[in-house]
Amino acid sequence: MEVITAVKGFKDILPEETGRWHYVENIAREIFSRFGFKEIRLPVLEKTDLFKRGIGEATDIVEKEMYTFLDRGDEYLTLRPEATASVIRAYLEHSLYNAESVTRLFTIGPMFRRERPQKGRFRQFHQIDVELLGLDDPRADAEVILMLMHFLTTVGLSKVSLELNSLGCSACRPTFRTVITEFLQGKEEGLCEDCKRRLGSNPLRVFDCKSRECQEIIADAPHLSEFLCGDCQSHFGDVTSALTEFEIPYQINPRMVRGLDYYTKTAFEVTTEHLGSQNAVAGGGRYDRLVQELGGPDTPGIGFAIGFERLIALLEGADFSATPTPDLFVASLGDAAQKMAFVLCNSLRRKGIHAEQDFSAKSLKSQMKKANRLNCAYTLILGDREIEEKKAELRDMKAGTQQTLSLDNLDQSILKLIKER
């Protein structure tokens, strides 16, 4: 019989790794709630149209990376490739905007994109996603970025850099778009295949194309910053000066465009040099049109997503072991001792003690070996001899001492000893 393996790009998170996950999740929950964000849990499956409308039909994600299928032959469903669209969907579906004018939400969970797996990129991956809805104030941008950076440093990341750009709004971006389209006209031949295609759908993407020929062509192109409207300019200025005030280092990257259509104004990315070519740890931006695009009231928003696996990959070295170290190991030899150990262990567990035993009734030596490997604080030795003498030997592994306990009220005396430790 052949063993069935996991689907390509879908990873198991093994017990030895879950400690890191808990560590990161705990810090996220604590910090985000301190900034007023509440957790929301969302389904992983959504109607395909949500992402087509939300992310944009012309994006790579929607064009070729989604897990989409026909459900019972009547509706197209998609495993969510990102969280923002789902958050907005829930926000609208439950009219959360009516409860309060500003809504701060975060969610943690798996996302799905059918890409070729590589270092730092999987088909199922996890994001920590934060969304702040109902504020167009630049302080909201600054606050969200501040929180992100604070979170990252608290978790223990130091060698990351923050890049910023303003993508303009519905007033100034279209102007810039026509400027770029005109600029690129007559230069199509030099562009890579992807950019030729992008020319019609999303010419701004040529900016962050990595091919050399495209970069040479676009190098002389005007920057979006020159075409920002007054509102966008002052907004971006307020964001950057707030970050400076908080002493958060950043770099303005005028070529950063981002691959999701919904971003407006502030866009940002946190990168590192230690992840191979998948250098983005977190990314986000403002999306003042998205809520309306999804059929809701005109509501501004800003948010970001952190790549959980990528973040964890940067945490190498530290000890986040989730392996519990038991209080007590009960080594037992013989049927009577096995039975007694079984009852004792489970009795102690129900009283709050982490007790372990070995069902296999192997040699005492191997049981002791196991107790040692598990790093148990105490070991209780129960053998035929001990039962006959109505006594058991308890060793304090750390202190190197041992004592004899009566079998009467054994669990009580052990409980007392461990609690007193």
Added chain:
RNA sequence: GUGGGUGUAGCUCAAAUGGUCAGAGUGCCGGGUUGUGGCCCCGGAGGUUGAGGGUUCAAGUCCCUUCACUCACCCCA
């Protein structure tokens, strides 16, 4: 979707130019020693060398196909 790399015991890896090459370490199991455990010593189980085909007297080693993993492009978190 396009390239490159790799596939030998549970894990980490050895096996010059094809010819005792199917091994070591570690882990696991058992035994010895020990203050019934940690160190040390002895023994044991475990691999159709990813799969299929081909060349050859002979293939883990060469060729083809396929699969898996991996890195990079692309894109993104």
